[in-house]
Amino acid sequence: MLSGTGDAPQAEMAWGASPSNELFGHLADGTEVHRWTVTNGGTRLRVLTYGGIVQSLEVPDRQGRTANISCGFGSLDDYVDTSPYFGALIGRYGNRIAKGRFTLDGTTYQLPVNDGPNSLHGGDKGFDKQLWKTVPFTRGSDQGLVLSRVSPDGEMGFPGNLTMKVTYTLTARGEWRIDYEAVTDKATVVNLTSHTYFNLAGEGSGTIENHTLELAADRYTPVDSTLIPTGELAGVAGTPFDFRHATRIGTQVRVPHQQVVHAKGLDHNWVLDKGVTATPDYALTLADPASGRVMKMYTTEPGMQFYSGNFLDGTLEGSSGGLYRQGDALCLESQHFPDSPNQRSFPSTVLRPGQTYRSTTLHTFAAR
Numbered sequence: 310m311l312s313g314t315g316d317a318p319q320a321e322m323a324w325g326a327s328p329s330n331e332l333f334g335h336l337a338d339g340t341e342v343h344r345w346t347v348t349n350g351g352t353r354l355r356v357l358t359y360g361g362i363v364q365s366l367e368v369p370d371r372q373g374r375t376a377n378i379s380c381g382f383g384s385l386d387d388y389v390d391t392s393p394y395f396g397a398l399i400g401r402y403g404n405r406i407a408k409g410r411f412t413l414d415g416t417t418y419q420l421p422v423n424d425g426p427n428s429l430h431g432g433d434k435g436f437d438k439q440l441w442k443t444v445p446f447t448r449g450s451d452q453g454l455v456l457s458r459v460s461p462d463g464e465m466g467f468p469g470n471l472t473m474k475v476t477y478t479l480t481a482r483g484e485w486r487i488d489y490e491a492v493t494d495k496a497t498v499v500n501l502t503s504h505t506y507f508n509l510a511g512e513g514s515g516t517i518e519n520h521t522l523e524l525a526a527d528r529y530t531p532v533d534s535t536l537i538p539t540g541e542l543a544g545v546a547g548t549p550f551d552f553r554h555a556t557r558i559g560t561q562v563r564v565p566h567q568q569v570v571h572a573k574g575l576d577h578n579w580v581l582d583k584g585v586t587a588t589p590d591y592a593l594t595l596a597d598p599a600s601g602r603v604m605k606m607y608t609t610e611p612g613m614q615f616y617s618g619n620f621l622d623g624t625l626e627g628s629s630g631g632l633y634r635q636g637d638a639l640c641l642e643s644q645h646f647p648d649s650p651n652q653r654s655f656p657s658t659v660l661r662p663g664q665t666y667r668s669t670t671l672h673t674f675a676a677r
């Protein structure tokens with residue numbers, strides 16, 4: 310059953326006006342950070358103007374009971390001080406760039422290195438730590454938010470003023486769609502994604518190991534010990550990366566395979582069979598047998614980083630007051646492949662003046 314039917318409208322009445330916004334906290338310099346709430350079709354999405362962070366995402370289970378399936382914090386200070394990118398918009402380059410360095414049109418650019426020897430998720434002050442202008446909209450039966458920002462030339466070492474628009478839409482069927490758009494005034498590299506930590510049983514309910522995942526990918530990009538792709542596109546057959554049929558995650562993260570050891574679990578980019586597409590095409594199904602919640606993702610992107618929450622270490626207190634331990638949440642980041650600026654055989658992440666970067670990812674929710 311799709312969310313958006315059954316009990317959903319009652320929940321929405323209780324949830325109140327949408328879109329609406331409230332003060333969430335202040336940054337150290339006094340700047341206000343707001344939290345926007347959008348509800349539609351039985352789904353409720355809460356987004357911060359800081360980092361475009363999805364602070365909460367509520368969807369019904371098979372009994373029609375809603376729970377927040379997105380892990381994160383209850384306070385702004387935690388997002389500023391200690392967040393492992395919970396719920397955030399990621400850029401200018403999602404995932405890793407080897408040694409934080411790449412060459413474009415003969416010029417070499419050095420980015421801040423913030424993950425061992427590499428640059429991760431756009432550097433130490435990426436888009437996840439920036440304020441986004443946020444404007445609500447209602448269009449037909451859709452509701453949502455348009456987040457916009459200009460990343461100045463040279464920010465975190467990247468060339469070109471990058472003018473961005475990211476649209477979060479909730480449809481009348483309770484689907485969550487993200488549309489990214491960007492233009493630049495100098496050649497640059499762009500790879501935007503969303504870093505939501507999912508637990509379909511509900512935030513704070515423990516491990517995701519019993520979730521099953523199906524990924525429409527025959528290949529993945531193996532990595533070195535610093536999680537930079539070797540350049541090979543390896544087959545998943547006979548490896549713990551084989552999710553071509555719905556497979557329990559907890560089993561795969563324990564397979565003694567060198568790639569699993571490198572990442573302390575799964576933290577890899579799958580090469581989606583569909584490749585780059587003009588409209589969102591099927592990528593995966595994530596399901597939680599206990600609650601019955603099922604999420605499907607469709608994307609225009611050629612890759613999907615599946616991170617099994619390996620580095621959650623029991624030190625961060627989640628929004629409902631419990632500590633997050635290893636594997637208490639997982640990320641599914643639609644994207645171009647890691648380190649593409651240094652890998653000629655990977656689909657290009659270069660954006661030039663006159664071109665428009667476009668990327669769309671759709672999440673659908675159901676319960677069975």
Ligand code: BGC
Nearest residue numbers: 393394576614616620640642
């Ligand atoms: C990466 C992980 C990293 C995490 C940060 C993921 O996108 O693949 O290696 O630890 O982000 O929280």
